[in-house]
Amino acid sequence: MVNETMLQLGVKRNGIRELFEYGLRQAAIVGRENVFDYSLGNPSIPAPPEVNENLVDIIRNTDSLAVHGYTPAFGLPDARETVAAELGERYGVKLRGANLFFTCGAAPGLVATIRALNLGGSEFIAIAPFFPEYRPFAESNGAKLVVVPADIPDFQINWEALAARISERTQGVIINTPNNPSGVIYTRETLERLAALLTEKSAELGHPIFLIADEPYRERAYDDAEVPFIPSIYPNTIVCYSYSKSLSLPGERIGYVCVPDWVEDSAAVYAAIAGAARASGHVCAPALFQRVVARCAYSRPDVKAYDENRALLYGALTSYGYECVKPNGAFYMFVKAPGGDSQAFSDKAKEKNLLLVPGNDFGVPEYFRISTCVSPDMIRLSLPAFKALIEEF
């Protein structure tokens, strides 16, 4: 009576959210201060003040019909120009407003990109650890997700495995750097080697392999780590961006897809993405927030609080004996589960009201994810549980 794939997508609970909801129930029983919830990747620092100031100013001082009216499907021309100009300036490249297509966040941008490039059963490669939703984004739209196992323990790229998985059906490689869940940023060296491999393979296959860069964490870097602008390294890069993390606006659904002019056949790629968005019911990205992000194009997130959490957690956990690559981006830590089975470890942690996300869905069952967008007080209170757990295993 209903489509079975869609039904399963709707019924099958998201493990992370399930864990979060368990935490809420448990808090009601044992008290909020006794539940150490590291499950969700929700920004814990509010939007910079200029976001709300501009929101109010736009509402108060712009014609209401214009503010809330339809925009072109690709976005407000002015907003596109402003955002493109800032990006071009920041990375020393030539971008035009016409290279951007505003979307309701990165997720529908990724779906539109996959649908635009899917020739029917095409393959898209995800490199573990990867955001679990890539699977339904590809597989429920007629494409195939091919997973490259993780490069443990550094979480750069397992080159042999990647090379072996590129086939004539490969249309795209999806990367996410700074990475959720590892917190690792692909180095310039990694990206250059990736570009070389994809260039070589594209030539071999006689068709371009696109790099799909999922970049909601682009501005979340610590220790002055470089976050290279990927289209400058590999020309056939399509960027899917979201303001969810950079401006702490995850619920407002605002982001863009960027198809630079130097992408092969860029006009067709852009048009196909626009068409795929239309096929999913995209009309325009939220109009008010298109204006806001343009006004805040030069705003940068406050990463200090996350950085302090990172230092506190990384220092404590490694001192107890946990193994973990030091994250230099995003707001996660990806820790090796003592015993090697993150599901078992996470279940054990749950008994101590310590909520850790097992790495299975990210493609790395030996590791668990910690979200560092939490309160420092919670971190301090949770440390004895971490210590006790590793001693038990």
Added chain:
Amino acid sequence: MVNETMLQLGVKRNGIRELFEYGLRQAAIVGRENVFDYSLGNPSIPAPPEVNENLVDIIRNTDSLAVHGYTPAFGLPDARETVAAELGERYGVKLRGANLFFTCGAAPGLVATIRALNLGGSEFIAIAPFFPEYRPFAESNGAKLVVVPADIPDFQINWEALAARISERTQGVIINTPNNPSGVIYTRETLERLAALLTEKSAELGHPIFLIADEPYRERAYDDAEVPFIPSIYPNTIVCYSYSKSLSLPGERIGYVCVPDWVEDSAAVYAAIAGAARASGHVCAPALFQRVVARCAYSRPDVKAYDENRALLYGALTSYGYECVKPNGAFYMFVKAPGGDSQAFSDKAKEKNLLLVPGNDFGVPEYFRISTCVSPDMIRLSLPAFKALIEEF
């Protein structure tokens, strides 16, 4: 290199928007006051003042992390409850928050519903005149759109044609009342007869045929015309709603899908819609606007200005000899093209800088659409052109 269907969807211009853009170019040449643009269905009356007041109040007085944070995929529990309670109260039915799934407007709600019900090549029936995007919504998602020709000149339903088009592959019938482009509201009698037919055919086929009610114009009725609540007439109704027209928020992308408890297997239908939304990259509807529409659940649009335009245009055009059903809803008039070919008539009108949308894409090539959300001054200035045109034909 890219998907051909998506490319065509992105490349093929929307005729209405093309006409609108032509009008802008022409205005630069002959002067804005000399272009009579009836092309777009953009509300011309701003959002009720409480919308902007509540927006500012929420931004100013609610915790910023909460305001802009992720909501559950189905929407904020409180907002769902409020909207469901108001609907239930208004129509004397029992609706729960859990029956609603907030979406980025009606379009992605329709796509999610079609994808949820599409068993692979399933058929969805649209009744002419119909919103042209139904075609890509169905056909680019693996379903088939089957068109029932219009019931001319009343634009209710051509019963024989509808009955003949229902097959074992029919999963849904999409209706849009008050209707774009005819401005007609399906009468209670029409809806009851439709319910009887679908009930009979469902029994015959052994599976439910769902009624998919696309209702952005629900609150746009004139002359105290009744807009019946369709789920009260046909149980297997799924409502796709948008606040674009009722609160003049078309650019903000906020609406919902409503699956009442009395829909057959409603939990599975709801879950499949949620899954299909996820497959299109839906994360949540814009969070700020979920709160706003809940606060404005009892707001009603000001239909007076549109009503005056309707009276002015209907009176003048019929006095010149144009044939047109008197619209009692939405903000359009659907007029028979003198000569019977709306494309030819519209081309001729364009020479007089009178921009009318030919009915071809709506499935009725003999009629053209006029949008009545325009300024009364423009209407008055345009009347001589209408008069001259019918005399020429």
